[in-house]
Amino acid sequence: MDWDKLVQLLVNGLTLGSVYALVALGFSMVYGILKLLNLAHGDVLMVGAFIGWGILGWLGGAQDPSVAVWLLIGLMVLGAMVGCGFLGVAIERFAYRPLRRAPRIAPLISALGVSFFLQNSVLLLFGANFRSYETFDLVDVEVGIHWGPLNVWAIRIMVVVAAVAMMLGLWLLVTRTRLGKAMRATAFDREAAAMMGIDVDRVIVKTFFIGSALAGAAGVLVGLVFGQINHFMGFNYGLKGFTAAVVGGIGSIPGAMFGGLFIGLAEALSVGYIEDFTRGRLGSAFKDLVVFLILVLFMLLRPQGIFGRPEVKKV
């Protein structure tokens, strides 16, 4: 066993998984409350990545930032969260709320429309070329942990810590605050919650704001750690985030966190070992096969996911 490789793959998987977990949280929150698959969620991440890139350029760029690096990164994340939060609210207001009583297929189609709208808007505004955060100029690769087989760049540490902090923050918000209690009540039974005096519309708007803000933060983290962003990046992250949400148990916050990390690790480890396990028949190109095979297996064997509960219907 090559331990150096295993350690490095675990680090890569955790980084990737943290991003997937943030995306999965947005999917889960919206699904939990509206029973809606927000297929535009990945594109909100993409918009967040571009907001972060815009702030980076506005503050001097990676080579010559006009503020301290930690402040710059903080502003990028914050700006993307606020921007995407309001974008999420707008999406809910104009694309989903008018269809709340429509058949379920209608908001799904509307979500697809929003997804294409966001992609093409960014294409129009920023062009088709990939954009680079040039993070390696911002924080040198030598900065971080370099201990034996372990090489962890400071940005990767920051990404994992930021993602975990946001997940914990969300967990506390949902379990310890009045808003969280209202969100849980709305998710449990929207009509009953309304009868108890909860302003359901406001709860839904806040849910969209928080879920989209997390996606915005994830977009900046993706840009920081992988360096490049483009207008169609949201599809892949959306798909993986959705897979993570299903595996963890869609509607469950701990499930989304766990699912994200699980999918991230599965993807990284499959790149590292699929060739060995299949005796050279399959290569690293088949990493997505592993990820979506996991999704199919869960759909067949445990459709409620790891943390989800089977739905009970009164008959």
Next chain:
Amino acid sequence: MRRGLIAAAVAVFASAAVVTAAVARPTQPAAAEQVAECTNVSLGDVGPLTGPAAFLGNEQLSWLKFAVSKYNKENGTKFKVAQGDTQLKAPVARTVARKFVADKSIMAIIGPSESQAVIAGAGLFEKAALAAVSESATRVDLTNGQFKTFFRIIPHDGIQVPTVVRFVAEKLKAKHVVVIDSQDDYSKAIAGPMTRGFRARGIDVDRESVAATDTDFSSIVANVANDVSVVVFATQVASGANTLSQQLREQGKKAVVFGTDGAYSPAEYKPKLGYVSAFAPDLHFDPKARAIIREYNAFSKNRTFGTFGPPAYMAGWVAMTAITKACADGKATRAEVTKFVRQTNIPSIIGDNIRFTAKGDVRGATFAVFKVTNGKYSVAS
């Protein structure tokens, strides 16, 4: 309920695909003998204007527009450019090809840029007797006689592969290398022969594969052994080569990235230390090219360019020269234009006179290797 919702999502995606396919259904191709009025003639540009290789498609389009503008001014013609975006996807390229074949005003194709797009569309162009002059498709078998109206003004991978293998073996003295393809017709056709070439010289080779749209190579990098000194990345996505190079450094690997011709982009591929091959000279290194660069800079806002733009300029010039000859009597057919493209013999800004072999290859072209140090390019061989 969850299952139902997910099934509905799948249904929506499937419906979207069906609708897209229906909308994209082609009209009947125009006949090869169809006579066109020479007062309204367009060149059909087929390349990746969006998607991961948009950097090269847009550079090519910009130089093609420059060529058309300059040619029109010098010859009193009114050529136009029709844009066809392949998105670096073969099925999309086929749809673009059908559209251009059906468009009577298009008398020549500039491109397709990518080998996979040529494979997808060149058969259709041939049926319509429409000349396709590619400025960057390098796969060897495109000019084995299978596509009779296909021409390219750059050398093919049968020249690139030995050039890279020789450089890596003799100049970089590598003993263990990794070859990565990006799962498309272009890169697989390079990675296979290159792997065999290295092995023939006694160099250990590991093979990896990534998707063209991948932006994270950190787990591939974890597979790179510590004694590997060169990672050859056969890619059309320069920014991907850049990320790969940075992630190698991040994980403390000593290997440098050697990008194939698709990675040549001073704007997107700028490693601390790396190499890249190129099918055309970079005009920035040619003192004789100062005048044309000045003219281009005055024409275009897109001033950053590498080796993709100038061949597109020449491809456009070849096509317009042929159409002008075919239009000597005021009318022309596509077959006539193709005949004149085949007879091309014009001076070039990227080397010797452009003349084609019977199978459509340009005569006398070679690959160059560039070294990149802290993002700065210099000629290495």
